[in-house]
Amino acid sequence: MWNWEFAAEALPILLRGFVNTLIATVVGTIIAAILGLILAIAIRGLPRWINWVVRLFVAFVRNTPLVVQLVFVYTAFSEIPGLVDIPALVVGSGVIGVHYATYMSESYRAGIDAVPPGQREAAIALSLPPVRTFTAVILPQALRATIPSLGNYAVAMFKDTPFLFALSVVELVTSAQQFGASKFAYTEAFTLAGLIFLAASYPTSLLIQRLERRLATY
Amino acid sequence: MTDKLSALQGFLPQVWEGIQVTLILTLAGAAGALVIAIVLGLAMTSSHAWLRIPARIIVEFFRGTSLLVQLFWLVFVLPLFGLQLDPMACGIGALALNYGAYSAEVVRSSIATVPKGQWEAAIALSLSPARRMLRVIFPQAWALMIPSLATLFIQLLKGTAVVSFITLSDLTDKIGQLRMATNDTFFAYSVGLLIYFVIAWLIQEFMNLLERRAVKRLGRRRPGSRNDRRRARRDARVGSTEVTGPRTAAGQSTGNVGYGQPL
Amino acid sequence: MPPTENTPSPHNDTAPAIEFRDVEKRFGTTTVLENLNFTVAPGERVTLIGPSGSGKTTILRLVMTLEELTGGYIYIDGMPLTFEERDGKRVELPKKTTREMTTRIGMVFQQFNLFPNMTVLENIIEAPIHVLKKSKETAVADARSLLERVGLSEKADEHPTRLSGGQQQRVAIARALAMSPEILLLDEVTSALDPELVGDVLAVLRDIAETTDITMLLVTHEMQFAREVSDRVMMFDSGRVLEEGPPDLIFNDPSHERTRSFLSSVL
Numbered sequence: 001m002w003n004w005e006f007a008a009e010a011l012p013i014l015l016r017g018f019v020n021t022l023i024a025t026v027v028g029t030i031i032a033a034i035l036g037l038i039l040a041i042a043i044r045g046l047p048r049w050i051n052w053v054v055r056l057f058v059a060f061v062r063n064t065p066l067v068v069q070l071v072f073v074y075t076a077f078s079e080i081p082g083l084v085d086i087p088a089l090v091v092g093s094g095v096i097g098v099h100y101a102t103y104m105s106e107s108y109r110a111g112i113d114a115v116p117p118g119q120r121e122a123a124i125a126l127s128l129p130p131v132r133t134f135t136a137v138i139l140p141q142a143l144r145a146t147i148p149s150l151g152n153y154a155v156a157m158f159k160d161t162p163f164l165f166a167l168s169v170v171e172l173v174t175s176a177q178q179f180g181a182s183k184f185a186y187t188e189a190f191t192l193a194g195l196i197f198l199a200a201s202y203p204t205s206l207l208i209q210r211l212e213r214r215l216a217t218y
Numbered sequence: 219m220t221d222k223l224s225a226l227q228g229f230l231p232q233v234w235e236g237i238q239v240t241l242i243l244t245l246a247g248a249a250g251a252l253v254i255a256i257v258l259g260l261a262m263t264s265s266h267a268w269l270r271i272p273a274r275i276i277v278e279f280f281r282g283t284s285l286l287v288q289l290f291w292l293v294f295v296l297p298l299f300g301l302q303l304d305p306m307a308c309g310i311g312a313l314a315l316n317y318g319a320y321s322a323e324v325v326r327s328s329i330a331t332v333p334k335g336q337w338e339a340a341i342a343l344s345l346s347p348a349r350r351m352l353r354v355i356f357p358q359a360w361a362l363m364i365p366s367l368a369t370l371f372i373q374l375l376k377g378t379a380v381v382s383f384i385t386l387s388d389l390t391d392k393i394g395q396l397r398m399a400t401n402d403t404f405f406a407y408s409v410g411l412l413i414y415f416v417i418a419w420l421i422q423e424f425m426n427l428l429e430r431r432a433v434k435r436l437g438r439r440r441p442g443s444r445n446d447r448r449r450a451r452r453d454a455r456v457g458s459t460e461v462t463g464p465r466t467a468a469g470q471s472t473g474n475v476g477y478g479q480p481l
Numbered sequence: 482m483p484p485t486e487n488t489p490s491p492h493n494d495t496a497p498a499i500e501f502r503d504v505e506k507r508f509g510t511t512t513v514l515e516n517l518n519f520t521v522a523p524g525e526r527v528t529l530i531g532p533s534g535s536g537k538t539t540i541l542r543l544v545m546t547l548e549e550l551t552g553g554y555i556y557i558d559g560m561p562l563t564f565e566e567r568d569g570k571r572v573e574l575p576k577k578t579t580r581e582m583t584t585r586i587g588m589v590f591q592q593f594n595l596f597p598n599m600t601v602l603e604n605i606i607e608a609p610i611h612v613l614k615k616s617k618e619t620a621v622a623d624a625r626s627l628l629e630r631v632g633l634s635e636k637a638d639e640h641p642t643r644l645s646g647g648q649q650q651r652v653a654i655a656r657a658l659a660m661s662p663e664i665l666l667l668d669e670v671t672s673a674l675d676p677e678l679v680g681d682v683l684a685v686l687r688d689i690a691e692t693t694d695i696t697m698l699l700v701t702h703e704m705q706f707a708r709e710v711s712d713r714v715m716m717f718d719s720g721r722v723l724e725e726g727p728p729d730l731i732f733n734d735p736s737h738e739r740t741r742s743f744l745s746s747v748l
Contacts, residue, residue: 001298335594
């Protein structure tokens, strides 16, 4: 049932695929962290009708499948003459990042809301201008509360990177699938792929849990 | 645009077929996930280590290995062990296992959030362990877990799209076909995403209904209802919680009433 | 007393309602109770007083089996509750036996602990129907007369969360009484109440004390109430009985300085 030779052969190939998995995760996380904050501020600060459009966009992206979004954007890009050559990994990481940015915006919003009103009042009492109040008083406190959820979403993104299979990006699962098909060694390939996921995501989750507890005792 | 719409109209029966496949996957997957979640979630709250530890390992295993890995494992590896399931069963199985594991953690943490006094009162009345869970603890935990389960339910709907990788012709697959038929990527995918969005919205409304009913059974209003948020905002402006009226006053004096959101 | 020859036979009418024998309770490495021996006679009302952390609430919780007994034995009506001595060894009883024993014991909590997912009436009839196997009609009739007794007849179909603290606590008392307990444990039942609501709850308890012969073990800071209803007061300090006696003696003429300073701090 289990062939160690196949397993040994598969491992380096899977790890090469894993590099793409990591790239997608890191790029996705950076986009989600930045765009999420922009969305959160847009929802808070912009005029009513833009606010409404942004919120609809966020709800729409959140509640529809990432797989479909990936294929949609990738196909659409490939039809635009100037964008044909953009690698699938780049497009895919971007879409994953935007998808999770809609989740992150919610965390930022909650983080900003959780800052006690007294903080804003104290800033007003000191005659700080509104922008300074937000960037120097409210935001740093809100970000602190947001870090664990950014970590959790990074892990979630990591586990969603196999959806890049749809764009034929050779990440971990795609490379496992290809290896499995070529050697008819699916057992070794997919089991190892699963174990690599577990080995990377479980310790990270534990770490985030500890971080969360540390940050909670502020 | 009119030719696109007429093309869509001609394609409608196929889209409907795809919707049905997606709905079956979603509902069957959710039902399976709920059963798995309750069994594993209860096992994780058990005082017996021989129940608790295996349940925790299963949950971490299925949470930690990605959905697609699990799906491919069921599709490609199981047949090598002599168990050939049809793609639909594989899809439902993978969704149920993956989201069941996530939901099990929700079940566990909600049960853990029910105040200790409730357990103690049930023991003081000599209720049997099964009765204690069924009549006292679970109904209260249920109200707490619905919002998180609703989120996971929608995640599961979104997750069904991966079955298009294993030759199941679900909504995602049909959208691809619609694109070919209309030769308009933007149109086809907008229609497709919109359908997913509507299904997600229906799920959310259904779960809101369940939550309202569960909370009503506990004799309180839904925490975080529109009125509560409005009141919280007003309190934040006034800078005082003394004007919130009877609910807060009762909440402070009763101790076993107000507990926080799970997760 | 030598435990071997003193192990009472079941259904012994003269057996104490509650007996603690060499009871020890540890939480991790901290010992809360050590070498504790006392008995409560059937129908007796005993109040436990003492500074917080002296172990009085732990005693009630041990009787209700909410805490695990780490050493010694507790007997109810002469029968072992959680552990028994067999051939000189300490053996844990089956959970089911323990649960049968606890049906004789009722408890009212500081935080009421009513079930919010049930109405007032459902709270009261749940255990009589499913533990005592009463018929629904009997259970409901009994519950209604108990509600009348605690002055809440019209609240039967309310949800507990809609009641004031004092009303919730009176429902909790009715719920405990619905099991017709031989022993009633009252754990600081007025401590979570606003001062103006304490009176109603004490009135109900006074009524029960006067009209029934239920054995009562109570922890309270209401010294006036303790003086009225108790037959005996036990002063605890650091897990030991410092002194005990009739309320008049303990309250008016305590023999220990610790008791005196404790009483002057709460009176």
